[in-house]
């Protein structure tokens with residue numbers, strides 16, 4: 381495994397760190413932050429900062445306006461961006477747009493990339509990804525998909541989509557949606573799930589409500605959507621009919637990993653704030669950090685951060701080899717989502733009463749990192765799939 385860092389990459393990482401420290405962090409107290417993410421004009425201002433610094437859309441190919449970084453390079457830059465929850469907004473590499481851009485770049489037709497990927501990569505528009513449904517529809521088990529896409533008869537070349545989606549991040553303010561729906565087999569394709577690209581203002585797409593949630597940083601929040609006879613033309617199919625579940629994996633393995641990278645940056649921020657406090661604050665005659673109970677929490681933070689970084693780097697290397705990396709990204713998702721949670725929780729404990737106030741960003745990070753153990757596959761589902769793989773392998777060498 382080659383983990384060597386070129387001078388160019390180190391410069392990029394340092395430039396990102398500087399940008400976040402000097403230009404992004406001051407926005408954390410901006411009043412244009414809402415319970416459903418930064419207001420649109422705040423997002424545009426942040427994106428303008430990333431654009432001016434030449435750091436926009438590091439994950440997208442250069443021909444579409446990004447920096448064309450591989451997964452290992454992203455690991456460095458995304459962690460640096462994640463040091464502030466607004467950093468990924470400034471670099472235009474936040475969820476779900478980052479994963480959506482990746483998917484469109486991988487499997488989209490040229491006309492779809494021109495129409496949607498180019499303005500997405502430029503930070504001009506936002507997108508959302510509609511997979512999850514309220515019970516009894518698709519959740520941890522995507523095969524329970526209830527939303528349907530019926531092909532209209534004759535030569536009209538259209539699909540009609542009906543269903544209900546929920547927890548759809550960024551739907552409010554998005555220009556385009558990737559909709560996952562069940563399709564029947566016909567002469568043009570097998571039965572299964574299919575992904576469609578649809579403008580959000582298409583007749584029949586209705587945002588029913590925006591959910592009030594624990595987390596508050598994701599642009600547009602999380603919404604409940606009704607799809608009522610939404611018509612999409614044949615050329616809006618993303619990839620091929622019936623292949624939606626396969627493409628979901630194309631999106632999910634790297635998207636899980638980039639979440640790990642960004643949240644690792646956030647956890648490092650919480651740890652730095654706690655370590656600084658433990659050096660300065662005294663109790664019982666000495667700095668807090670010199671009490672073993674606190675020192676051990678700092679050490680455990682460092683161990684969790686280091687382990688997460690190693691797991692991310694290994695998985696990024698696997699993806700850079702052109703492998704699917706589903707198994708490795710499952711492991712990384714469990715390791716990192718649980719480790720960043722522990723780091724932020726310990727950091728809050730070290731800060732004492734200060735930790736639960738909004739005088740530091742730690743309390744906000746605490747709310748932000750908890751849902752990461754649920755989205756992109758709850759920890760239990762990843763463990764279950766890792767266990768199935770172990771059992772399929774037919775025993776160990778022990």
Ligand SMILES: Cc1cc2nc3c(=O)[nH]c(=O)nc-3n(C[C@H](O)[C@H](O)[C@H](O)COP(=O)(O)OP(=O)(O)OC[C@H]3O[C@@H](n4cnc5c(N)ncnc54)[C@H](O)[C@@H]3O)c2cc1C
Nearest residue numbers: 509510511512519520547548549751754755756758760764
């Ligand atoms: C902040 C946030 C943002 C999201 N954004 C989007 C989005 O943009 N688009 C989108 O489509 N979806 C989105 N989701 C939905 C997310 O993908 C689902 O919440 C997730 O897949 C789990 O599905 P569910 O909520 O229906 O949980 P359920 O399927 O109801 O599962 C509930 C719990 O059951 C347990 N469980 C389930 N299966 C197993 C198993 N096999 N073994 C052991 N335990 C199990 C787990 O503990 C799980 O948490 C988002 C969710 C959150 C929290």
